[in-house]
Amino acid sequence: MQVSLSWLTTHLDLSAYSTAQLSDLLTFAGIEVEGIQETGIASDKVVVAQIDSFVQHPNADKLSVCQVDDGSGTLRQIVCGAKNFKQGDKVPLALPGAVLPGGFTIKEGKLRDVISNGMMCSGKEIGLGEDTGGLLILDPSLPTGQPLKDILASDTVFDLEITPNRSDLLSHLGLARELSALTGLPLKGPRDHTAPTSTTRPAQENEVTLQAADACPYYTARIIKGIKVAPSPAWLKARLESIGLRPINNIVDITNYVLMEMGQPLHAFDLSKLQGGIVVRRAAEGEKILALDGTQPALLPEDLVIADSQRPIAIAGVMGGEETGVTDSTVNMLLESAYFTPSGVRRTSRRLGIHSDSSYRFERGCDPHQVQGASDLAVKLILEIAGGQVEETLAVAGAAPALVKDVTLDEARAHRLLGIPDLQTDEAHAILTKLGLTKTAGGSAQTVWTIPSYRLDLVRSVDLVEEIARVVGLDRVPSRFTAVMASGDSTDRQYDHVMQLRHALAHRGFNEAQTLRLISTAQISDSLGHPTPAAVSVALKNPLSEDLTTLRPSLIPGLLATAALNNRQGAPRLRFFESGRIFLRLPNGQTREEDRLAILLSGPVAPGSWHTREPKASDIFDLRGIVEALPGVTSLDIKPLADSPTFLLHSELKVGNRVLGWIAQLHPSRARQLDSRHPVYIVELLLSALRQGSTGPARFEDLPRFPSVTRDVAFELPADLPNTKVNAFFTGLKEPLLIKADLFDVFADPTGTKLPTDRKSVAWTLTYRAPDKTLETPEVDATHARILAALEKALPATIRR
Incomplete structure (x- = not known):
């Protein structure tokens, strides 16, 4: 939100504070200052000058050579590219040495070989208004040679980030209240506009009807006739332009002024364009309205609209309609001031993608007790600026809801939480009083405070403690060392383990990805192959969009989306991993959360180089090797699972009796959808x-002291027998001399010439070693024979001797 310092000074005198001091004051009070912009003219070398004469530049068609009176008694030659001036006009002149906004310093120079002793300026060049395509033409009555900074007021604009709970600060009056409490300076006027200055009457049914009182509990309307719509006076334009708003006409500008002055949105309707009375209702399914921003959104029954007897004329709290807006031809108008519930405005604004200054304030919570005061202030300004006659009474439908309650302050706990030894109770109470709170009851132990209607964030005792701390300042809280060393617990060990895994993968050339926990059901079907995503996933009750409807049941969809993005950016090698939480729906309808680690591998095993221009592509064994090298993984067992339209080589990974997870190759058709050039x-x-x-310390074994002996064995098996069964046989042997078995060859003959088509031949190397001696040949032969006999007995294998 942009706040004008000159506007603030209409509420309190801040002349004793510099811009830097005000910035620090707001920052330490919890209001973030995102930027400060100085507007207006600071240099005394920008003066009023009068154009005496001008001729065409001899060397440039678009330039003029002007003789300008700067008040010194001698004409000054200026080369200018603007065309909107005439002889006798008075314009801003920046003399040599003048520093313009942005740090630009004016110097004497030549333009196309013609000397120019300064620069005549546009409004934008000297920090006044927008660029109009030419020079800023000044009032002809201004004295020549007078510095403009003595004539045109400068300003300082703060760009503030207001937290959502402090809706009371979304106005100049609200911020002035805050600064009054922080500085102790008195306000020049009232703290709020809750005290009405007009009389009210219940609105008749043909005037205002509330059909959705839950979304709009309070609505007021006032008719003003005989107004004259025209440009706003200079002071009103200056107010709005100082905070970046574009003046439109006096009526619209007044509603914007009240909005920025006290934080209550208003809307003005052209009375002649209304058909019947105002109806506050829910929209019909598919009903449309032409909004002021030119869009024509389709509404839903959950949206609240302001309508007449025929059609919607405004999206309640969000934006008015184009058809009933105030124009230059408007004579009679209806002024709306109302309170809309924040949740409804927020939901409609987000869904339609329409954001306005009004919706920004309504969805954070306006003060319903200032609704009438805002209408009274706007009517007062309209009568002063646009004329007309106003109805004597304000038509009211509903009543202002009470959104705040009295809060009891626990005095002892407040002092304990603040921890400021020299803070007295009277000082703390004085701070709350300066903030607009009123003490109504209580003693030394507890006090009861009435909360002003605009402080919707004060609901608990600790909220009052926070207010005291903000105003007192945290620099008064003494520093103390109270922390002690805590021993590690299970949470620390889990964190350390995840970090160990992340470092291990990063050291192997993998990049960590962080994807959203919310995905779509289409991603579940495409990435995991589930025909019914709802059976395995947890859906959101209020999804943010169509692409973020479900909590992820796996990390794989996010990694595949990351792979697709990198493929389309031309990345040759994909090495990604992600650790995070997934959410599963169990068959009994319950849900379970798990922490998982996912890894994706695709592309060459190494980057290309002069030595190997096209390295071989990675395969599933490379990924298996990565898994086997992770901390906590020892011997890895693989159990094949059924392939699907989404996965090939789909297998379950186990270490002993523990299921680690699963590994697979993405189906080539799905990989092509990701624009992948490799499996x-x-x-x-x-x-x-x-x-x-990974529990317990690492264990190390001595290098073997005695040599090993190897024997190769080849045998035939049924072609459909998985290799895991053969590997399980060798792993399960109780032979003490057998230390490992490795597959090194597989042969099959599709033609059936050398080997039946339903058979395959495999060759394994068996390695033997004794821990305490060098093996002799008879010992190895005996062990080898027992193993072969057991092999033929355990498997349908035929050993090739």
Whole structure:
């Protein structure tokens, strides 16, 4: 929100404070100052000058050579590119040495070989208004040679970030109240506009009807006839322009002024364009309205509209309608001032994508008890500026809801929380009083405070403690060392384990991805192959958009989306991992959360170089090797799962009896949808299972002291027998001399010439070693024979001897 310092000074005298002091004051009170802009003229070398004569530049068609009177008694030659002036006009002249906004310093120079002793300026060049395509033409009565800074007022504009709970600060009066409490300066006028200056009457049914009192509990309307719509006076234009608002006409400008002055949105309707009375109702399904911003959104029954007897004329709290807005031909008008519930305005504004100054304030919470005061202030200004005659009474439908309640302050707890030894109770109470609170009851232990209607954020005792701390300043809180060393717990160990995994993958060239926990059901179907995503996922009750409707049941959809983005950016190698939480729907309808680790691998095993221009592509064994190297993984067992239209080589990963997760290759058709030039391999692991294997200190074994002996064995198997069964056989042997078994060859003959088509031949290397001696050949032969006999007995294998 932009706040004008000159506007603020109409409420309190801030002349004793510099811009930097005010910025620090607001910052330490919890109001973030995002920027400060100085407007107006600071240099005394920008003066009023009169154009005496001008001729065409001899060397440029678009330039003029002007003789200008700057009040010194000698004409000054200026080269100018503007065309909107005439002889005798008075314009701003920046003399050599003048520093213009942005740090631009004016110097004497030549333009196309013609000397120019300064620069005649536009309004934008000297920080006054927008660029109009030419020079700023000044009032002809201004004295020549007088510095403009003595004539035109300067201003300082603060760009503030107001937290959502402080809706009372979304106005100049609200911020002035805050600064009054922080500085102790008195306000020049009332603290709020809750005291009405007009009389009210219940609105008749043909005037205002509330059909949705839950969304609009309070609505007021006032008719003003005989107004004259015209440009606003200079002071009103200056007020609005100082905070970046564009003046439109006096009626619209007055409603914007009241909005920025006291934080209550208003809307003006052209009375002649209304058909019947005002009806505050829900929209019909698909009903449309032409909004002031030119859009024509389709409304839903959850949207609140202001309507007449025929059609909607405004989106309540968001934006008015184009058809009934005030124009230059408006003579009679209806002024709306109302209170709309924040949740409804927020929902409609977000869904339609229409954001306005009114919706910004309504969705954060306006003060319903200033609704009438805002109408009274606007009517007063309209009568002064636009004339007309106003109805004597204000038509009211509904009543202002009471949104604040008395708060009891626990005095002892307040002092304990603040921790300021020299803070007296009287000082704390004085601070609350300066903030507009009133003490109504209580003693030394507890006091009861009445909250002003605009402070919707004060609901608990601790809120009052926070207010005292903000005003007193945290620099009065003494520093103390109260923290003690805490021993690590399970949460610390879990965090350390995840960091260990992340570092291990990062050291192997993987990049960490962080994706959203919210995905769409289409991603679940495309990435995980689930035909019914609702059966495995947890849906949101109020999704933010169509693409963010479901909590992710897996990390894989996010990694695949990341892979697609990188593929389309031309990344040759994909190495990604992500650790995070997933959300599962169980068959009994319950939900479960799990922490998982997912890894994606695609592309060459190494970057290309002069030595190997096209390295071989990674395969699923490379990814398996990455998994086996992770902390907590020892011997990895693989159990094949059924392939699907989404995955090939789909397998379950286990370490002993612990299920680690699953590994697979993405189906080529799905990989093509991701624009991948290489096969895509993915794995998803349970962090809890990885942690079970990483407990305890690392164990090391001595290097073997005695040589090993190897024997190769080839045997035939049914073609459909998975290799995992053979590997499980060798792993389960109780032979003490067998230390490992490795597959090194697989042969199959599709033609059936050398080997039946339903058979395959595999060759394994068996390695033997004794821990305490060098093996002799008879010992190895005996062990090898027992293993072969057991192999033929355990599997449908035929050993090739």
